[in-house]
Amino acid sequence: MTQNITINPITRLEGHGKIEIFLDSKGEVEDAYWQVVELRGFERFCIGRPVEELPRITPNICGVCPSPHNMASTKAVDDVYSVEPTPAAKLVRQLHYNAFYVEDHYIHFFFLSAPDFVVGPDADPAERNILGVISKVGLEIGKKVIDTRKRCRDIIRLIGSKPPHPEGGLPGGVPRGITEEERKWIKQTADDTVEFAQFALKLFKDVVLANKKYLDLILSDAYKLNVYDMGLVDANNKVNFYEGKLRVVDPQGNQYALFDPRDYTGYIGEWVEPWTYIRLTHLRKLGWNGLIEGDKTSLYRVGPLARLNAADGMATPLAQKEYEEMYNTLGGKPSHHTLAFHWARLIEALQAAEDMQQIANNPLLTSKDIRNMNLRLKKVGIGCVEAARGTLIHHYETNDRGLVTKVNLIVATQHNAAPICVSVKKAAKGFVKGPEVKEGLLNMVEMAFRPYDPCLACATHILPGEIPLAIHIRDKDRNIIRTLTKP
Amino acid sequence: MAGKPMVAICWLGSCGGCDEAVVDLNEAILDVANAVDIIFWPVAMDFKYHHLEAKRDGEIALSIINGHVRNSEQEEVAKLLRKKSQLVLAFGACACFGGTPGMANFRTKQDVFNWVYREAPTVVNPKRNYPQPKSKVNGKELSLPEFYEKVYALNQIIDVDYYLPGCPPPPDLTANAIYAVVEGRLPPKGTTLAPDKALCDTCNRNATKPSRISLSDIKRIHEVEASPDTCFLAQGILCLGPAVRSGCGEACMNINIPCRGCFGPVQGVEDAGAKFISALAAMLEAENDKDIRQLIEKIGDVPGYLYRFSAPVSALSQKQV
Amino acid sequence: MSNSEPKIVCFSCKFGWGYLGSEAALSSQVKNWIPIICSGKIDAQYILDAFRQGADGVLVLGCPEGDCHFQDGNVESKKRIYLLQKVLEAYGIEPERVRIELSLDPEGKKIPELVKKMSGTVKKLGPMKVLASR
Numbered sequence: 001m002t003q004n005i006t007i008n009p010i011t012r013l014e015g016h017g018k019i020e021i022f023l024d025s026k027g028e029v030e031d032a033y034w035q036v037v038e039l040r041g042f043e044r045f046c047i048g049r050p051v052e053e054l055p056r057i058t059p060n061i062c063g064v065c066p067s068p069h070n071m072a073s074t075k076a077v078d079d080v081y082s083v084e085p086t087p088a089a090k091l092v093r094q095l096h097y098n099a100f101y102v103e104d105h106y107i108h109f110f111f112l113s114a115p116d117f118v119v120g121p122d123a124d125p126a127e128r129n130i131l132g133v134i135s136k137v138g139l140e141i142g143k144k145v146i147d148t149r150k151r152c153r154d155i156i157r158l159i160g161s162k163p164p165h166p167e168g169g170l171p172g173g174v175p176r177g178i179t180e181e182e183r184k185w186i187k188q189t190a191d192d193t194v195e196f197a198q199f200a201l202k203l204f205k206d207v208v209l210a211n212k213k214y215l216d217l218i219l220s221d222a223y224k225l226n227v228y229d230m231g232l233v234d235a236n237n238k239v240n241f242y243e244g245k246l247r248v249v250d251p252q253g254n255q256y257a258l259f260d261p262r263d264y265t266g267y268i269g270e271w272v273e274p275w276t277y278i279r280l281t282h283l284r285k286l287g288w289n290g291l292i293e294g295d296k297t298s299l300y301r302v303g304p305l306a307r308l309n310a311a312d313g314m315a316t317p318l319a320q321k322e323y324e325e326m327y328n329t330l331g332g333k334p335s336h337h338t339l340a341f342h343w344a345r346l347i348e349a350l351q352a353a354e355d356m357q358q359i360a361n362n363p364l365l366t367s368k369d370i371r372n373m374n375l376r377l378k379k380v381g382i383g384c385v386e387a388a389r390g391t392l393i394h395h396y397e398t399n400d401r402g403l404v405t406k407v408n409l410i411v412a413t414q415h416n417a418a419p420i421c422v423s424v425k426k427a428a429k430g431f432v433k434g435p436e437v438k439e440g441l442l443n444m445v446e447m448a449f450r451p452y453d454p455c456l457a458c459a460t461h462i463l464p465g466e467i468p469l470a471i472h473i474r475d476k477d478r479n480i481i482r483t484l485t486k487p
Numbered sequence: 488m489a490g491k492p493m494v495a496i497c498w499l500g501s502c503g504g505c506d507e508a509v510v511d512l513n514e515a516i517l518d519v520a521n522a523v524d525i526i527f528w529p530v531a532m533d534f535k536y537h538h539l540e541a542k543r544d545g546e547i548a549l550s551i552i553n554g555h556v557r558n559s560e561q562e563e564v565a566k567l568l569r570k571k572s573q574l575v576l577a578f579g580a581c582a583c584f585g586g587t588p589g590m591a592n593f594r595t596k597q598d599v600f601n602w603v604y605r606e607a608p609t610v611v612n613p614k615r616n617y618p619q620p621k622s623k624v625n626g627k628e629l630s631l632p633e634f635y636e637k638v639y640a641l642n643q644i645i646d647v648d649y650y651l652p653g654c655p656p657p658p659d660l661t662a663n664a665i666y667a668v669v670e671g672r673l674p675p676k677g678t679t680l681a682p683d684k685a686l687c688d689t690c691n692r693n694a695t696k697p698s699r700i701s702l703s704d705i706k707r708i709h710e711v712e713a714s715p716d717t718c719f720l721a722q723g724i725l726c727l728g729p730a731v732r733s734g735c736g737e738a739c740m741n742i743n744i745p746c747r748g749c750f751g752p753v754q755g756v757e758d759a760g761a762k763f764i765s766a767l768a769a770m771l772e773a774e775n776d777k778d779i780r781q782l783i784e785k786i787g788d789v790p791g792y793l794y795r796f797s798a799p800v801s802a803l804s805q806k807q808v
Numbered sequence: 809m810s811n812s813e814p815k816i817v818c819f820s821c822k823f824g825w826g827y828l829g830s831e832a833a834l835s836s837q838v839k840n841w842i843p844i845i846c847s848g849k850i851d852a853q854y855i856l857d858a859f860r861q862g863a864d865g866v867l868v869l870g871c872p873e874g875d876c877h878f879q880d881g882n883v884e885s886k887k888r889i890y891l892l893q894k895v896l897e898a899y900g901i902e903p904e905r906v907r908i909e910l911s912l913d914p915e916g917k918k919i920p921e922l923v924k925k926m927s928g929t930v931k932k933l934g935p936m937k938v939l940a941s942r
Binding site for chain 1: 625
């Protein structure tokens with residue numbers, strides 16, 4: 001008897017990957033591995049480059065979340081030159097960053113996730129895409145989504161050149177400021193975006209939460225994962241995307257650690273396995289306890305739901321209300337329901353929109369004081385931001401001419417890699433019974449990793465190449481019984 | 488379906504930014520979706536490789552391929568798309584010249600592995616594991632693709648009909664390229680679907696560009712508060728404008744940052760870096776040996792400026808260890 | 809491989825090097841000798857082409873500083889070569905594989921000597937290694 005399953009490539013995530021599912025003698029799922037099969041080498045070929053060029057080079061790690069790389073890199077370069085950006089420059093950066101958050105969270109939600117919820121997890125694969133979503137929710141709403149994304153990206157273009165590869169960011173500031181005329185249209189965009197963000201949450205509640213089948217799916221055990229959570233928080237322990245301290249809470253929601261990102265090497269370890277190119281991060285002080293959840297786990301998640309779990313609340317009023325409603329519905333905080341990442345994502349987009357609105361109303365935004373030229377090379381710098389998908393750390397060292405000698409990067413998908421493995425295994429156990437698997441059920445296995453929005457381009461910053469995402473199902477003798485490709 | 492040309496959009500070794508660039512067509516993407524039948528687009532649609540295999544040879548009108556090639560799977564997909572397609576468009580700097588990640592050709596694979604799995608400060612690796620093409624976990628064999636020693640541009644792997652460079656290509660040129668195929672307005676094979684001008688010629692700072700640029704000192708971008716409307720070279724800041732193709736819409740100049748060459752060399756030049764060496768040498772204002780060497784040291788990173796997007800297509804890339 | 813003689817391509821300016829000597833005689837002594845008018849004519853691309861076609865080292869001979877017939881072609885060439893050396897290093901290629909010498913030798917007697925010297929340097933480095941194909 002030989003049996004196995006493969007899906008190749010795993011679609012609708014940014015990058016490629018592969019899942020191996022092993023069955024036992026009864027045909028039940030015994031093990032599942034999510035493999036990252038690509039590396040790109042940014043950490044090495046950045047060596048020798050002038051450190052101030054890294055905010056222009058590292059966004060190429062990922063065209064989906066280039067702004068976080070640009071931002072983490074710029075902050076690391078600030079640190080290398082021991083300089084703080086001027087208040088106006090910081091506002092310009094945060095404006096760029098919030099605009100990015102909004103558009104990225106919506107591209108994820110509407111283009112990558114909504115097909116599962118709005119069109120349906122077991123719908124015809126040819127319909128399960130953004131065009132399918134648009135035909136379901138109506139062209140008007142579809143146009144609104146596209147319009148919001150476009151206008152937010154216009155802000156990124158203004159400040160950071162090309163949205164898929166922003167180039168702005170200098171130590172101590174930004175290369176270009178904002179004029180009063182620009183502030184006006186930015187404010188209009190921000191106002192409209194706050195409105196859209198509330199609308200998107202309403203749509204989520206009407207279409208997804210109001211459907212008992214979907215709500216049950218969100219709350220089901222197959223999509224639950226009991227691990228730690230990590231995210232940046234401000235001085236009041238509220239969610240912050242741009243700066244702050246890293247806070248880690250345990251699976252019960254108690255604070256486990258609160259630390260300056262510069263101390264990351266003491267808290268975060270990266271475990272190496274022979275079967276994947278990605279390094280598996282874990283809480284270093286707890287040691288590597290393998291791919292497990294629960295009391296013994298040393299795994300933690302990052303990203304929207306993890307950030308909300310790790311914080312005491314949202315930084316803006318409308319988002320705070322939504323935050324409270326979410327935890328009420330999910331049965332308290334912290335929540336380990338993986339599919340609630342989608343919900344948390346929409347709440348975060350609202351915070352980003354509200355924050356963008358505050359910045360657009362701040363008269364300081366148009367100040368011409370956008371560079372702090374008081375640079376003092378200290379040769380080491382660490383920059384940390386919350387990328388849309390989770391905590392992102394850039395760590396640089398240079399020689400005394402500011403040429404890079406060392407780079408270490410920890411990206412969101414790395415933190416989530418081990419939890420994704422466990423999530424995929426749980427979902428596979430929940431939905432795969434024996435070798436005869438329907439396409440819709442396989443999609444439900446893929447749905448276990450889609451909430452993390454695993455950005456494999458990011459995760460594989462180490463070497464060039466790509467990740468085929470396939471699902472192999474293997475029998476007890478480890479033979480491939482099905483390579484699950486979708487019909 | 489019948490009558491609409493089939494289009495495949497595919498990434499190889501890529502960051503996903505080129506796919507975002509297609510989405511950046513915004514509302515025009517709905518028109519594109521009406522004009523063509525997108526039969527494969529992994530980032531956005533649920534189609535798998537076997538959907539491609541089921542196509543007849545040449546059945547796909549156009550394959551838009553982004554990303555470089557560094558492993559066997561990417562090579563296979565590129566070859567499969569070539570076989571099934573009448574036209575292949577190399578889309579973006581990575582497909583055209585190897586792109587930023589092409590600078591990995593400055594390092595060896597072994598060097599990368601050593602850092603990533605051994606030396607990085609956060610690595611915890613008591614078993615001294617390395618990822619392996621084949622490995623066993625709990626008695627189960629898992630496999631990973633093996634990597635090539637270096638990065639390749641698309642035309643080093645398959646025959647390419649057209650090129651659209653940029654990091655990423657801008658929406659206007661992207662839409663033009665797609666409609667050129669839909670409407671059959673095709674230039675000769677091998678054409679780069681972007682203006683045949685040097686960036687300097689379209690840059691709005693051009694009026695302040697001196698007729699002869701002489702750099703007696705080199706300023707790095709963090710060292711000066713650059714004027715927002717003066718030629719960067721006139722300010723002593725390196726800018727690749729003279730040697731690079733236009734078409735980006737001067738995106739970087741608009742935010743007061745100099746060009747790094749994502750559109751690649753001007754028409755007829757294969758090795759952008761080598762071309763710029765001559766241009767740069769002429770700008771360096773130094774007579775004697777010591778001054779020349781000092782000025783070059785001041786640049787800090789000659790290869791990183793000259794080959795930011797094109798290291799794999801340099802003649803040297805075929806030679807390196 | 810280490811025993812075979814390295815392939816050295818030598819470009820030399822006709823204004824300063826060997827214009828009194830016999831080109832045929834020099835050619836027979838120096839295998840890949842390319843006399844040109846002005847070392848400033850040597851584009852970085854030509855040197856890369858030499859490497860592409862199998863050279864292990866490239867030697868450029870130009871006129872002494874201040875003596876260029878075209879004002880500063882020799883200095884231009886020097887700047888290019890110094891820049892190119894930085895690029896070679898990045899690719900893991902020894903910069904010593906490209907050398908420029910600005911001097912004068914109407915008879916051209918030094919040309920075979922310089923090529924031989926260069927050949928010795930390059931021999932120690934070994935042949936240019938061609939990367940294993942994918």
